Amino acid sequence: MTLHNGSFRANGEAHLSIAQVSKGFVTPQEELIALQDITLEVGRGEFISILGPSGCGKSTLLRIIGGLLEPTSGSVAVNGRSPREAQADKALGFVFQEPSLLPWRTVVDNICLPLEVNNRHHRDTRYTTEGMLSLVGLGRFRNYYPFQLSGGMQQRVALARALAFDPALLLMDEPFGALDEITRATMRYELLRIWDREKKTVVFVTHSIIEAIILSDRVAVLSSQPGRIKTVVDINLPRPRSEGLERGEAFLDYSNLLHSLLMGGVKNGANFSR
The missing domain is CATH 3.40.50.300 (P-loop containing nucleotide triphosphate hydrolases)
Known part of the structure; x- marks a missing residue:
């Protein structure tokens, strides 16, 4: 070594x-x-x-x-x-210690948020989000709210949100x-x-x-x-x-x-x- x-x-x-x-x-x-x-x-x-x-x-x-x-x-x-x-x-994509999810938005809508803010086309937004849900293994939790998720699942949502733009x-x-x-x-x-x-x-x-x-x-x-x-x-x-x-x-x-x-x-x- x-x-x-x-x-x-x-x-x-x-x-x-x-x-x-x-x-x-x-x-x-x-x-x-x-x-x-x-x-x-x-x-x-x-x-x-x-x-x-x-x-x-x-x-x-x-x-x-x-x-x-x-x-x-x-x-x-x-x-x-x-x-x-x-x-x-x-x-660039950022993931911090706190997931900082919006409590009034579902998993899928939290992942969509940065794409919506930047005016991505709705169809592109949904396609990207579905891919991210699959990547982090949260497909069946797409309509859950943050309070219904464990800490680890919330951090997966934060990671998917960071990857939604496909940052290098x-x-x-x-x-x-x-x-x-x-x-x-x-x-x-x-x-x-x-x-x-x-x-x-x-x-x-x-x-x-x-x-x-x-x-x-x-x-x-x-x-x-x-x-x-x-x-x-x-x-x-x-x-x-x-x-x-x-x-x-x-x-x-x-x-x-x-x-x-x-x-x-x-x-x-x-x-x-x-």
Whole structure:
């Protein structure tokens, strides 16, 4: 097993390029540096996780990538365009920790909402929505309301809503963080099933080592505030990945490595072999 340290370039074509991004916030007491000199490339169709402790700037970085926040310095390019341009072209999809479904709309109508707001043709809207319902396995719940769904089912609706525009880049901010552990474990493999089929580029924010290993091609480990990328670890586990992966020796090695990185016990650039 090798821990890679350096410019953190994508193996193939870069879909997302982050160059020396820093972000500060001014408070009445002080100027807070949330992120410092973040440089990272994400390849097309790659699944990368941003792993770090609470308060290290993971979510701030995701919002900068998505054009919801401007960096203090540095730049972000999504397929050669600014995040705002990519957002305007519906090239970005967002899934947050809270599904934020409208309680007065059914499952199918919640998925339709962004298409309706952007004046998609009614027939196209319904065709797309039916496809999304099938993709996330909620076809028979199409006319249910959010209060009638479990937390995991609500998050599936949120994922379907994000995919309705067929975005090339999916940004996910701890989407399973509010779920119980059993549901969370199920949703990880549901997400992998969907990713295996759709092959989107995914940037996934988490503080769960288990989640990062199961889902990712690479894991970028952030330090505590200010958030800097300590290193990027390749997860060389075969795909498709299936339940029971966590019990393997290789998984345990990756888990120990990432835990050491988070706790500060491994120096950048160190090498590991199994």
